[in-house]
Amino acid sequence: MSVLVKIARVAGRPIPLRGNDIDTDRIIPARYLKAVTFDGLGAAAFYDERYDARGELKGHILDEPRFQAKGTRIAVVNKNFGCGSSREHAPQALLRWGIKALIGESFADIFFGNCVALGMPCATASEAEIARLLSAVEADPAQELIVDLDALRATYGALVVPIALPAGIRQQFLEGTWDATRVLLAAEPQIRATAARLPYVKRFGD
Amino acid sequence: MAKSLLDKVWEAHTVLQLPSGQTQLFVGLHLVHEVTSPQAFQMLRELDLPVLFPDRTVATVDHIIPTHTAARPFEDEQAETMMSEIERNTREFGITLYDRASGHQGIVHVIGPEMGLTQPGLTIACGDSHTSTHGAFGAIAFGIGTSQVRDVLASQCLAIEKPRIRRIEVDGALPPGVYAKDVILHIIRTLGVKGGVGYAYEYGGSTFDGMTMEERMTVCNMSIEGGARCGYVNPDQTTFDYLRGRPLAPQGADFERAVAWWKGMASDPGAAYDAVTRLDATRLTPVVTWGINPGQAIGIGERIPAVGEFADDERDVVEDAYAYMDWTPGTPIAGTRIDVAFIGSCTNGRISDLREAARVAQLGRVRPSVKAIVVPGSQEVARQAEAEGLPDVFRAAGFEWRLPGCSMCLAMNPDKLSGRQICASSSNRNFKGRQGSPSGRTLLMSPAMVAAAAIEGAVTDVRALLGRT
Numbered sequence: 001m002s003v004l005v006k007i008a009r010v011a012g013r014p015i016p017l018r019g020n021d022i023d024t025d026r027i028i029p030a031r032y033l034k035a036v037t038f039d040g041l042g043a044a045a046f047y048d049e050r051y052d053a054r055g056e057l058k059g060h061i062l063d064e065p066r067f068q069a070k071g072t073r074i075a076v077v078n079k080n081f082g083c084g085s086s087r088e089h090a091p092q093a094l095l096r097w098g099i100k101a102l103i104g105e106s107f108a109d110i111f112f113g114n115c116v117a118l119g120m121p122c123a124t125a126s127e128a129e130i131a132r133l134l135s136a137v138e139a140d141p142a143q144e145l146i147v148d149l150d151a152l153r154a155t156y157g158a159l160v161v162p163i164a165l166p167a168g169i170r171q172q173f174l175e176g177t178w179d180a181t182r183v184l185l186a187a188e189p190q191i192r193a194t195a196a197r198l199p200y201v202k203r204f205g206d
Numbered sequence: 207m208a209k210s211l212l213d214k215v216w217e218a219h220t221v222l223q224l225p226s227g228q229t230q231l232f233v234g235l236h237l238v239h240e241v242t243s244p245q246a247f248q249m250l251r252e253l254d255l256p257v258l259f260p261d262r263t264v265a266t267v268d269h270i271i272p273t274h275t276a277a278r279p280f281e282d283e284q285a286e287t288m289m290s291e292i293e294r295n296t297r298e299f300g301i302t303l304y305d306r307a308s309g310h311q312g313i314v315h316v317i318g319p320e321m322g323l324t325q326p327g328l329t330i331a332c333g334d335s336h337t338s339t340h341g342a343f344g345a346i347a348f349g350i351g352t353s354q355v356r357d358v359l360a361s362q363c364l365a366i367e368k369p370r371i372r373r374i375e376v377d378g379a380l381p382p383g384v385y386a387k388d389v390i391l392h393i394i395r396t397l398g399v400k401g402g403v404g405y406a407y408e409y410g411g412s413t414f415d416g417m418t419m420e421e422r423m424t425v426c427n428m429s430i431e432g433g434a435r436c437g438y439v440n441p442d443q444t445t446f447d448y449l450r451g452r453p454l455a456p457q458g459a460d461f462e463r464a465v466a467w468w469k470g471m472a473s474d475p476g477a478a479y480d481a482v483t484r485l486d487a488t489r490l491t492p493v494v495t496w497g498i499n500p501g502q503a504i505g506i507g508e509r510i511p512a513v514g515e516f517a518d519d520e521r522d523v524v525e526d527a528y529a530y531m532d533w534t535p536g537t538p539i540a541g542t543r544i545d546v547a548f549i550g551s552c553t554n555g556r557i558s559d560l561r562e563a564a565r566v567a568q569l570g571r572v573r574p575s576v577k578a579i580v581v582p583g584s585q586e587v588a589r590q591a592e593a594e595g596l597p598d599v600f601r602a603a604g605f606e607w608r609l610p611g612c613s614m615c616l617a618m619n620p621d622k623l624s625g626r627q628i629c630a631s632s633s634n635r636n637f638k639g640r641q642g643s644p645s646g647r648t649l650l651m652s653p654a655m656v657a658a659a660a661i662e663g664a665v666t667d668v669r670a671l672l673g674r675t
Contacts, residue, residue: 019523019526020519020520020522021523023499025637025638030616030642031618033241033242034285036248036291037244037245048638053645080399080400083499085335085635086242086333086351088242088245089352106400108433109369110350110351113366114351117351117353117354117357166367167226168227168367171225184363185361187222190222191258194219194232198234199463200234203456203460204461
């Protein structure tokens with residue numbers, strides 16, 4: 001049985017990823033999905049935005065010297081981040097690049113759910129607060145961004161940003177029940193009872 | 207109290223309320239394909255867990271499968287590995303695999319309906335965002351990621367929050383040459399690509415009432431492009447007529463009992479919605495996307511819009527689209543030269559799509575400068591097309607007729623754009639790099655519009671070709 005991992009607070013250097021509607025095809029192009037494991041996806045995160053046709057770096061923010069830092073990273077994003085394809089390879093690539101949490105104006109539904117399953121909180125903040133946070137991070141990327149799920153605030157130096165997370169999701173992180181498999185399976189008798197009530201499970205036979 | 211279909215399906219499939227406040231939701235049908243499942247099966251092995259309901263789980267291969275040859279092993283070693291992996295996983299975990307040898311292989315969202323697996327009132331999940339397609343039957347169907355695929359394999363359940371509902375009411379008959387694809391592109395253009403975040407879309411009104419099941423599937427398929435994880439149409443006689451006699455639909459007296467249950471799952475008159483949008487279908491024209499998301503779309507008679515026409519928070523994406531697509535605002539979309547024409551995908555790879563495209567294809571020949579391919583959505587679609595002589599029509603017009611698969615919709619197989627090529631495509635996403643070239647460009651449109659563009663070598667109004675304007 002997997003151990004419950006409680007996530008109340010994530011702290012690390014920020015990485016700003018500006019732009020609305022950043023789709024998962026951009027986060028990880030489909031050709032990197034041709035594998036039976038998620039290994040090595042970190043290096044391919046945003047590949048086509050980072051490298052030109054000859055494989056030379058194009059100067060994407062992920063590769064800027066001042067945004068290189070070891071350890072945990074926290075992405076700051078705008079609206080509808082992770083839209084499009086359901087590919088979990090997208091958050092897997094970000095996770096393997098080092099991103100353990102995200103703060104943004106809004107997240108696409110499937111991407112958000114995938115992040116929960118990986119223990120990556122996606123917290124939201126208002127447009128104005130995100131704008132302030134992005135500016136602060138870009139002006140001085142060398143501080144630690146702290147995402148506090150318990151207190152529902154993010155702090156970056158002197159800047160304190162109120163954050164939000166659906167109550168149930170927040171509770172899953174705080175209690176360590178975000179890895180759902182065992183939680184769901186614990187209800188096996190109720191699962192079977194639900195199936196038995198559904199007429200299509202018996203193909204509508206008597 | 208009057209309830210919506212979403213309310214009823216949610217209630218019927220609720221196993222329990224989790225302490226987190228989420229619903230533990232039973233999944234009536236789990237569809238599996240080769241790209242988003244191998245890690246999930248591996249996680250099950252590591253947890254030493256079986257598949258809880260193997261008979262409610264069905265697999266096929268669509269994303270990586272070549273469409274130019276059926277030969278094994280595949281030339282692409284990575285693709286062959288993925289194919290071998292799903293063969294092994296389905297064998298070891300006791301799951302039906304519809305591969306090419308079965309005669310029922312195809313895009314997962316095409317075969318579910320045609321086999322009769324997709325039915326009203328079900329919850330359906332699949333590791334693919336276009337699972338929303340199945341909502342055409344009055345199912346609550348949505349895409350999930352690989353960890354959730356693992357959860358559904360292990361428990362037949364998901365931990366999930368119930369979405370809000372927006373009712374999208376479209377009325378009026380579609381003008382000739384205007385298709386379901388144009389309706390959904392218009393909806394996404396109107397509500398935006400973020401408009402559906404947190405919502406399910408319920409499609410209603412006389413336009414949807416008058417649509418065939420295949421047209422409804424095209425609409426529901428692209429719900430996710432508007433941000434809505436699922437979209438549905440309430441089941442009606444059209445739905446029941448489509449399902450009657452399908453191989454895995456209930457048969458005989460069971461079918462009649464099924465219809466009674468299905469009817470009961472439809473939204474009640476007076477059901478409450480969190481939001482309502484009303485649109486008029488009678489004024490629609492063919493729609494073409496010009497940008498880098500499916501909401502960046504215009505009518506065939508329109509020009510590339512100026513950045514000033516957009517809300518402040520859309521302008522950066524609009525500028526990005528001009529640069530990527532190489533547009534000058536004010537340019538008419540009609541006349542845009544294309545290099546590739548792609549007819550197929552889970553959006554528009556069904557028999558009625560191919561019939562409409564063939565009707566246009568027989569009016570001319572593909573321009574020599576254009577590479578045009580037709581990829582049927584499934585082996586069943588291919589068989590039906592062959593029985594109707596459609597491949598001959600396409601070949602005579604200069605289109606290539608391929609084997610079923612996802613193909614150039616996402617280019618995980620050998621079908622790809624190269625360099626800055628522009629593709630007129632009947633698929634669902636015009637994201638940067640989507641069709642296999644990091645700088646390739648996609649213009650989404652109906653299959654008939656793609657066929658017309660192939661013949662003209664440029665984006666053109668299919669209504670003119672059909673002599674209908």
